[in-house]
Amino acid sequence: MTRAIPRWLIVFTGIVLFLMHLPVLVLVVFSFNSSKFAVDWTGFTTHWYARLAEREDIVNALRNSLIVGVTATIIAVALGTLIALALARHRFRGKTLYEGLMYVPIVTPEIVTGISLLVMFVFLRFPLGLTTIVVAHVAFSIPFVVVVVMARLAGMDENLEEAAMTLGADEITAFRKVTIPLLWPGIISAALLTFILSFDDFVITSFVAGSGSSTLPLVIYSMVRRNIEPSINAISTLIVLATTILLYVAEQLTREKKAHA
Amino acid sequence: MGPGTLWMLAFFAIPVIVMCGYSFMPRGTYGGVDPGFTLEAYARFLHPVYLTILERTFVVALVCTVLCALTGYPVAYAIARSTKWRTLLLFLVVLPFWTSFLVRTFAMIFLMRDTGLINTWLLRLHLIQQPLTMLYTPFAVLLGLVYGYLPFMILPIYASLEKLDTSLLEAAEVLGARPTARFLRVTLPLSTPGLIAGSLLVFIPSLGSFLTSDLLGGAKGLLVGNLIQNQFSTARNWPFGSAASLILMTLVLIAVLIYLRLRLRPE
Amino acid sequence: MLEAVIDRRAFLARALALGGTAALLDACRSLTDTRTPAQDAAEAAESLGPMEKHLAIYNWSDYVPPETIPAFEKEFGVKVTYDVYESNEEMLAKLITGASGYDLVFPSSYAVTVLIATGLAGPIHRQYLTNWDNVAPLFLNPVFDPGNAHTVPWQWGVTGLAFRSDLVPRPDSWRVLMDARYRGKMTQMDDGRDVIGSWLRYRGHSLNSRDPHELAAAESDAITVKKNLKAYISAPVKGQLISGDVWIAQLWNGDASQAKVEQPAIDYVVPKEGCTIWMDSVVMPRNARHKRAAHEFMNYILRPDVGAAISDFTGYGTPNQAAMSRIAHPVPYPTPAELTRLELQVDLGRDTALWDQIWTEIKSA
Numbered sequence: 023m024t025r026a027i028p029r030w031l032i033v034f035t036g037i038v039l040f041l042m043h044l045p046v047l048v049l050v051v052f053s054f055n056s057s058k059f060a061v062d063w064t065g066f067t068t069h070w071y072a073r074l075a076e077r078e079d080i081v082n083a084l085r086n087s088l089i090v091g092v093t094a095t096i097i098a099v100a101l102g103t104l105i106a107l108a109l110a111r112h113r114f115r116g117k118t119l120y121e122g123l124m125y126v127p128i129v130t131p132e133i134v135t136g137i138s139l140l141v142m143f144v145f146l147r148f149p150l151g152l153t154t155i156v157v158a159h160v161a162f163s164i165p166f167v168v169v170v171v172m173a174r175l176a177g178m179d180e181n182l183e184e185a186a187m188t189l190g191a192d193e194i195t196a197f198r199k200v201t202i203p204l205l206w207p208g209i210i211s212a213a214l215l216t217f218i219l220s221f222d223d224f225v226i227t228s229f230v231a232g233s234g235s236s237t238l239p240l241v242i243y244s245m246v247r248r249n250i251e252p253s254i255n256a257i258s259t260l261i262v263l264a265t266t267i268l269l270y271v272a273e274q275l276t277r278e279k280k281a282h283a
Numbered sequence: 284m285g286p287g288t289l290w291m292l293a294f295f296a297i298p299v300i301v302m303c304g305y306s307f308m309p310r311g312t313y314g315g316v317d318p319g320f321t322l323e324a325y326a327r328f329l330h331p332v333y334l335t336i337l338e339r340t341f342v343v344a345l346v347c348t349v350l351c352a353l354t355g356y357p358v359a360y361a362i363a364r365s366t367k368w369r370t371l372l373l374f375l376v377v378l379p380f381w382t383s384f385l386v387r388t389f390a391m392i393f394l395m396r397d398t399g400l401i402n403t404w405l406l407r408l409h410l411i412q413q414p415l416t417m418l419y420t421p422f423a424v425l426l427g428l429v430y431g432y433l434p435f436m437i438l439p440i441y442a443s444l445e446k447l448d449t450s451l452l453e454a455a456e457v458l459g460a461r462p463t464a465r466f467l468r469v470t471l472p473l474s475t476p477g478l479i480a481g482s483l484l485v486f487i488p489s490l491g492s493f494l495t496s497d498l499l500g501g502a503k504g505l506l507v508g509n510l511i512q513n514q515f516s517t518a519r520n521w522p523f524g525s526a527a528s529l530i531l532m533t534l535v536l537i538a539v540l541i542y543l544r545l546r547l548r549p550e
Numbered sequence: 551m552l553e554a555v556i557d558r559r560a561f562l563a564r565a566l567a568l569g570g571t572a573a574l575l576d577a578c579r580s581l582t583d584t585r586t587p588a589q590d591a592a593e594a595a596e597s598l599g600p601m602e603k604h605l606a607i608y609n610w611s612d613y614v615p616p617e618t619i620p621a622f623e624k625e626f627g628v629k630v631t632y633d634v635y636e637s638n639e640e641m642l643a644k645l646i647t648g649a650s651g652y653d654l655v656f657p658s659s660y661a662v663t664v665l666i667a668t669g670l671a672g673p674i675h676r677q678y679l680t681n682w683d684n685v686a687p688l689f690l691n692p693v694f695d696p697g698n699a700h701t702v703p704w705q706w707g708v709t710g711l712a713f714r715s716d717l718v719p720r721p722d723s724w725r726v727l728m729d730a731r732y733r734g735k736m737t738q739m740d741d742g743r744d745v746i747g748s749w750l751r752y753r754g755h756s757l758n759s760r761d762p763h764e765l766a767a768a769e770s771d772a773i774t775v776k777k778n779l780k781a782y783i784s785a786p787v788k789g790q791l792i793s794g795d796v797w798i799a800q801l802w803n804g805d806a807s808q809a810k811v812e813q814p815a816i817d818y819v820v821p822k823e824g825c826t827i828w829m830d831s832v833v834m835p836r837n838a839r840h841k842r843a844a845h846e847f848m849n850y851i852l853r854p855d856v857g858a859a860i861s862d863f864t865g866y867g868t869p870n871q872a873a874m875s876r877i878a879h880p881v882p883y884p885t886p887a888e889l890t891r892l893e894l895q896v897d898l899g900r901d902t903a904l905w906d907q908i909w910t911e912i913k914s915a
Contacts, residue, residue, distance in 0.1 A: 027364045035361040038354055039375050042433060045390030046382065048400060052393070079632075101287035122543075127295055129483070129539055131491020133508050134528045137515055138298035141525065145301050149651060161294035164287060215381075222383035225494060229515075232651050234606060234631035239385050244611070244634065246389050246498065247786045255393075258386040265382050273374060310903070332911045339914070397795040416734050419781045501781025502740045505914040517639040517742070518906040519646065 046262055053255035070256040080257065082234075083241040090152060090237060091220045094159035099213045101160070102167025103205075109168070110175040127165045135162060136229035143230060150232030158230045159220040166219065167212045174208025207275040214272040218265055299532070306525035316521055324526035333510070337530075340507040343421075344489035347428040348436075351485045352478065354429070355436035359477070360470075362437075363444035373441070380434035388498050391427050392418060395499075419501030427495040432488065436481035443477025444470070483542045487535050507531055590699055594673035602840040605847060606631045608641060608652040610830070611785055612808060613705070615863035622850055628843050636784055637741055645670055645835060653838040654847060656704055658828050660743075662694045663897035665833055671700040672836035678845040681852035688883060689869035692829065694896070701831035702848045703869035705804070705861065707881075708892060709744055709826040712791060712806035713798045716815040724752040724821045726798060733778045735797040737790075740782040742909030743895055744800065744826065745772055751823045757893050760901045769908050773915045782913070791816055802828075803881070807865025820891065827884070827892035829869075 056067040074080050109121060127135065139158050143150060182204070186196040224239040231240060238261070245254050306324050308316040327333070362372045379387060394400050395417040402414040417423055447470065455465045493508025505513075507527065514524025607619075611634040619630050633652075635641045638661040644650045646668070657665055665671040676682060679702070689703040711721055718732065727736055738745050747757030749768035759765060780796060781787075788809040790796040803818050810816040832851070834844045850856055857873030867881040874880050884892060898905055 027361055031357055031361045035358045035372075038358050038433075039372070042379050042430070043375065045394055045430070046379070046387060049386070049390045049393060052400075101290055105287040124291075126536075126539075127291070129487050129535060131488060131508065131531060131535065133491050133493055133511055134532050135295075135298075137511065137524065137528055138302040139294065140515070141305055141521070142294075142298035142301045151651065157294055160290060164291060218381050222381075222385070224383070224385045234633065234651070236633065239383060242383075242385055242389070244636075246385070246392070247636065251789075254389060258383075258389060261386055262382050266378060269374075269378060269381050330907075332907070332914055336910075336914050398793045416780075501779075502783065503776065503779070503781060503913065505910065509913075510910065513906075513910070516643040517637070517909075518902070519639070519643060520903065520906065 046258075049255050050259045050262065053252055053259045055252060055255075057252075070252040071260075073253050074256055074260075077253075079236070079241055080238070083236045083238045086152060086155075086235055087221055087238040090155050090159060091217045094156050094163060094220045095213050095216045097156070098160045098163035098167050098216050099209060102164045102212065103171050103209060105164065106168045106171035106175060110172055124165050124168055127162055128169075132162075132225040136226040139226070140229040150230055151235045152232075154230040154232065155227055155235060155237065158226050159223065162223075162226060163216040163219055167216060170212040170215060171205070171208050174205060174211075211272045211275045214268045214275075218268055222261070222265070302525045302528060306522055306529055308522050310520050310522050321522075324520075324522040325530075327523055328526060328530060333527075336505050336510055337507055339504070340490055343425065343428070343506065344486050347425060347432065347489045348482050348486045350425070350429050351433050351436040352482060355433055355481065356440055356478065359437045359440035359444055362441050363447070376434050376437050376441075380438075384431055384494065387431060388427055388495060391423070391430065391499060395423055395426075418499065419503065421500070421504060423499040424496045424504070427499040428489055428492060431492075431495065432485040435484040435488075439480035439484060440474060440477040443474045443480075447473055479542060479545055483538060487538055490534060490538075491531060587699070590673040594675050594699070595677075596675070598675055598678065598842040598845060600842065601626060601628065601846065602843045603627070604629050604631070605654070605840050605843040606633075606652045607654045607847070608633050608635060608644070608650070609654075609656045610634065611636060612805065613656065613864055615859050618851075618856060618859060622847060626843070626846055626850075628846075636786075639741075650835075651839070652835060653840045653844040655833050655835060656830050657833055658830050658895065659692070659694045660895045660897040662701055662831055662833060665835075666695065666700055667897075670835055670837075672834045672838060672841070673699055674702065674834065674848075675841075675845055678842075679849045679852065681849050684852050684854060684857070684870050684872040686869055686871040686883070689829070692831075693894070695831070701833055702852070704830045704832050704851070705864060705866040706827065706829045706869060707803045707866040708820055709739070709800065709802055709828065710818060710820040711798060712801040712803075712809070712816060712818050714791065714794065714813075714815050715817040717794070717797045720817070721798060721819060722822050724748050724823055727775045727778060727800075730778060732797055734780050735795075736778055736799065737780050737783050737787050737796050738775070738800040739784045741784060742905055742912075745782070745912065746905060746908060747826060747895065748800065748821075749775075751821075751825060751893070754823065757826060758896050758898070760898065760904070762904075765904070765908055769912060772912045776912065776915060802866075804864045804866035807879075808863075810865075820888075822891070824891035824893060826895055827889075828895060 053070055054066050054068065055063055056065040056069065057063070105124070109117070109124075136158070139154070139161070140150075143154050148154065183196045183200050186200045187193065191199065222239060223237075224243060227237050228240055228243070231237065238257070242254060242257060245251075245257075305316055307320055307322065309319045309321045309323065311317050358376070362369060362376070365372065392399075396402070397414040397416065397418070399418070401417065402411075405411045406414065451469050451473070452465055455469050460468065491508050493506060493512050496504055496506050496509055497512075502509075508531075511524050511527045511531065514520045514527065518524075605628050607630060609632065613634075614632075619632060622628070623630055635644070638658050641655055641657065642661055642664060645652070645655065645665070655665075662671065676698075685703055689706070691697060692701070692703075695701045711724075711726070713721060726732070727738070738748070743757075746765070746768050749771040750757045750759050750764060752771060753764070753767055755761070755764040755768070759768075780790075783790075783799075785802075785805055787796055787799045787801060788805055791799055791801075791806075791809050792813040801818075806816060806818045832848050834841065834848075838844055851860065852870060854870065854872035854876060857868050857870035858876035861868040861870075861873065861877050861880070865879075865881070867883065868874065868877065
């Protein structure tokens with residue numbers, strides 16, 4: 023009776039969601055179009071995808087993106103999990119302030135983060151390159167990891183660890199055998215999300231990248247600014263595909279948690 | 284917790300401090316800074332053209348936030364009310380959020396160009412005679428921003444609505460309240476935290492956006508983000524760019540403080 | 551701050567020893583060239599080591615034919631990293647950080663001045679450029695680098711108007727940008743110097759003017775014209791000229807020739823009031839890590855066949871007189887009469903801030 027959703031609302035929601043996905047869908051469809059200047063469907067082809075493999079700059083950028091993504095993810099997840107555990111488990115003075123400060127990087131405009139990092143690296147005369155990109159990515163990812171892991175911790179029963187200890191396990195073993203396994207899906211989820219963030223990042227990376235350390239988004243940006251051609255559609259489609267898969271996996275892992283709890 | 288905090292201090296707090304220092308130094312002739320102390324970067328910001336840019340950025344961010352709220356609230360409401368499709372719908376909302384912003388902006392260019400998909404079909408169907416100029420207009424920038432940030436609005440509102448105690452609604456119904464009244468008096472006020480959170484999550488990044496106005500605006504309008512980016516490339520005026528960044532960041536922090544105040548107000 | 555002379559290790563040691571403030575001040579010294587021409591000449595006479603395995607090049611987009619780099623890599627057994635930029639400012643911004651890691655860059659005339667004045671331009675060891683005699687006398691000893699101590703000429707061109715001859719009649723003046731008939735179909739470059747410069751020329755002034763009155767007039771013209779413009783866009787406008795989204799574009803002559811290959815209706819004109827003539831050079835940053843490889847590349851491009859291939863691809867003028875005879879459609883050197891309408895951009899020094907403010911005002915109008 024009260025549960026029925028008004029018809030107009032369903033339609034409205036449908037339209038909005040459709041429009042939210044339309045541009046990317048169009049992009050994907052036209053990545054298979056054999057015409058260079060888009061809009062007319064002249065035939066199906068995977069030619070543009072093949073061309074991607076030929077372009078050395080794209081292959082290099084992909085490699086860089088992967089290296090940066092994996093490295094930054096590992097570091098960020100490790101550091102972020104530690105912070106999350108401390109925040110969830112312990113009480114200390116200034117905890118609320120610290121928690122609040124954790125959120126500042128999330129709301130800081132990317133351009134400010136990127137520029138402040140550039141300024142600092144220059145000040146320290148630290149050469150720009152893959153290292154500086156990794157450092158930057160870890161810096162903006164840690165707060166996300168903290169948020170995700172803390173959410174997972176909140177749903178976890180603290181007493182389980184204590185129970186293990188009453189049964190004779192010492193603190194470290196309890197941590198290893200009880201906490202970590204329960205926490206694991208949350209950690210993986212945080213890792214996947216961090217990887218996505220790092221892989222897609224453009225603004226911050228553009229400020230701290232050096233010679234030969236272009237990542238995929240940087241290459242796409244210069245492609246977009248230069249010539250609109252279906253290769254851009256192709257690479258975009260691949261990115262969207264990768265993101266969807268990773269996101270789906272992350273979703274599945276967090277759903278498992280709900281089943282557990 | 285130690286190493287994590289250290290990292291954040293080293294790579295977040297310190298850069299901001301360094302940038303702060305730069306904003307008070309004189310500009311080097313060819314870029315970089317000269318030693319010394321001066322307020323000229325901040326003074327320069329008081330020039331009308333920069334204040335106009337700030338004002339315009341503020342307005343754009345505000346309009347974007349309002350549009351997102353108007354569009355996003357109904358969607359969040361629908362998702363919260365549905366039971367069968369909820370997971371799928373949420374996934375559909377979250378997916379664009381995680382898809383590269385650059386890719387999504389390019390998708391808009393692809394659609395909106397004079398020789399893009401929309402114009403081609405409108406011309407073919409004889410609905411228009413001349414291609415509509417959609418790209419490189421303030422409209423395009425606004426559309427790009429709303430498209431980009433809508434998920435940021437939907438998710439918090441949904442989270443808020445999800446926790447809504449339906450027994451309150453049932454009680455209201457029993458007491459004779461009509462659907463509209465139930466919505467206005469019960470649902471809306473209780474979902475306000477989500478609405479505020481969502482507005483913040485849209486407003487703040489919009490303030491700092493520059494990619495959208497760069498790619499979709501044809502470099503014809505300047506928002507604060509473009510101004511800052513300019514100072515570090517074309518204009519080579521690092522003190523001024525640093526000052527502008529800090530001013531932007533101060534505005535952001537003020538917005539966050541307002542949010543916290545609103546949140547912590549007793550219900 | 552980014553003084554190229556201070557050795558990084560020395561700096562760090564001092565920083566640690568002296569602590570905060572002193573280190574801060576040290577690090578914040580502005581760019582000043584403390585090298586004398588004599589020191590430069592002395593360094594130039596030194597010999598470079600053996601060929602390195604790597605070379606990092608930073609160049610404008612679409613400025614080198616696809617076969618040149620691989621051929622160079624093969625012949626010299628070296629691996630080249632190739633990054634691109636869209637404007638001098640983008641390149642300068644990267645270089646001024648002092649940490650960019652590039653061995654070769656391609657600045658325009660006024661950007662060379664900046665690089666030399668800031669001590670970022672390294673001396674050229676002429677003894678390694680065995681093909682130097684191929685450079686036409688017209689390009690030796692340029693005003694921005696006497697004696698070619700720091701530069702090797704690369705390409706030259708002009709910044710006029712590209713247009714679709716099938717869609718608009720041939721324009722002859724900058725005034726065409728004020729024509730409301732073409733509203734929304736025209737673009738100017740996303741570059742303050744080119745835009746403000748074009749309107750200074752329109753009124754008969756120098757495009758290096760620092761006079762506030764002349765600049766004010768140019769600013770007001772630029773703002774009037776802005777209503778007719780589709781966008782401020784540089785090299786990427788090629789795609790839109792080809793597709794017909796844009797009918798008239800302020801553009802470099804070579805890029806217009808490149809677009810013409812895909813769309814033969816594209817044509818080019820130098821407005822009667824005059825426009826910029828520019829010269830791009832190859833410069834090796836002083837802190838380049840692969841100096842020998844850099845010099846071998848500079849020598850490589852001075853070969854007649856390589857020079858010809860480059861100009862054939864880019865559509866720009868070559869300073870390599872030995873290459874002229876091999877180019878399919880060579881751009882002829884300007885006649886003295888034409889040279890009176892063409893002006894080289896020089897560095898504006900302190901007035902860069904003024905021009906930047908004007909450009910900001912134009913953009914936010």
